Amino acid sequence: MSTQQIPPRAYADSVQHENELNGLFRQSWLFAGLKLELQGNSHQGVRLGNTEIVLQCDEAGKPRAFLNVCSHRHARLCEPGKHRGFVRCPYHSWVYDKCGVPLSVPQKQAFPQVVAQPENFRLQEFACEAAGEFIFVRLAQDGPSLRDYLGSQYDFLEHASVGLDAVQDEFREEVGANWKVVIENALEGYHVPSVHSGTFMEVDGMSREKEAPRFFFDDARHSHLEHDANADWVARFKRMESKIGSWPWRFEHYTHHHIFPNLTVTSFMGYSFHVQRFDPTSAESTTVHSRTVGVKFEGATEAGKKMMEHIYADGHAFTKKVFAEDGAICAKVQAGVRQATKLAVLGEGIEDRVRHFQQAYVAAQPIEGQE
Ligand code: FES
Ligand SMILES: [Fe+2]
Incomplete structure (x- = not known):
């Protein structure tokens, strides 16, 4: 018979932990940060479950979430925490714009395909929505909208955001x-x-x-x-x-x-x-x-x-x-x-x-x- 309670082993078991990271932490909308922390030209490194993301607002002010991995040769783009300026890879200095598209590539003559169609080399992106100031990311490709997921909490977060x-x-x-x-x-x-x-x-x-x-x-x-x-x-x-x-x-x-x-x-x-x-x-x-x-x-x-x-x-x-x-x-x-x-x-x-x-x-x- 299944129970509606969590058995004690689910609090200490490393297999259960892995399953959670690949299960509910991918399917749920996860709180990632506040819009007011992303003002100006800045970005943030955040870990959500087992995934490292870069969070930034695009030119229209919409928060966007990208995998924290460079399109070139996969270096981690930024450390956890807040950073000023555009996302710049520490390895060969590719710079990405606010939509995750390569903006500048040193010695670009060596990368004609990137110069021709930079949007093909954009950073991997995740679903990202906000309720007022509160930014949420969903790692799984499919799932409910943030509004449906939050239910009555959506209005609370919007209301709380006024004047934050x-x-x-x-x-x-x-x-x-x-x-x-x-x-x-x-x-x-x-x-x-x-x-x-x-x-x-x-x-x-x-x-x-x-x-x-x-x-x-x-x-x-x-x-x-x-x-x-x-x-x-x-x-x-x-x-x-x-x-x-x-x-x-x-x-x-x-x-x-x-x-x-x-x-x-x-x-x-x-x-x-x-x-x-x-x-x-x-x-x-x-x-x-x-x-x-x-x-x-x-x-x-x-x-x-x-x-x-x-x-x-x-x-x-x-x-x-x-x-x-x-x-x-x-x-x-x-x-x-x-x-x-x-x-x-x-x-x-x-x-x-x-x-x-x-x-x-x-x-x-x-x-x-x-x-
Ligand atoms: S790995 Fe990022 S620029 Fe080369
Ligand atoms: Fe307490």
Whole structure:
């Protein structure tokens, strides 16, 4: 009988990991980066699943994704991270334009076929679409459109993108656990009193009266929650409003979205958005790329700007601390899951988002040795 839960071996097995990279990480739309990071003449090296890509915007501003391999003799074009200017191969300096077509070739008389029809030598390209600022890539040739894939999350990402300004804080860190362990940890608040007793529990802002956040399962793959902000905190922002100004999308709760498989977007009241990308680096390790993105404030005074800087700075320190606590507990889960033989026990209500994720995973990826 098949189960809707992920068996423990699927979190530690290298064959399962390979199958995922060639399976769900090819079929799904993967979050790759933000349009606002690709402004001007620039490009970015990103690894998605087992594929290295180069991300850039074409002249019309549309994001495009290319295999990070030179058409000439297959050198890797760029290292992971951001780069200025056109894509230029480090080996013989072929330069590619924004559509991945060779733009200049040293000693071009030796390559008459490239000079005659450069578009025949364009870089291999992948499906690439954006929802607002959020760029997604699908490695498989065929599949649903991004809009169909994202379902109700498409509107959320578009709405969140209005007024997104600049990346204020960014880090990449390795967690010693399978990516599914890391995602599942992000999908439940049950561990918070135990793991984050010294951090989260002391933070202002979350309503204590309404213990239960609201869960939303509109889409088969994705989920989100909303947790009301407490009344004092909302009132505090109201009092500061004349100084800090207004921001484009204001809500009075904390929101946490998981977009299957590799993206979470969270925000408290909409004055900044925390964007995390989860990259499975091996069966038992995950690289997390975390960004805090600020929004545009209208009509802020100098004093108001200072206040927001403090709020942001506190937020950064808090994020790092929480991240370290989560990373440490995920490594312990990994140590256990390696030896576990029975299915996990999932709580009703509090762990519904974990269950939803496991069902989405089981639907997307066959499990080794299971019917
Ligand atoms: S391999 Fe890229 S220019 Fe030669
Ligand atoms: Fe946590």
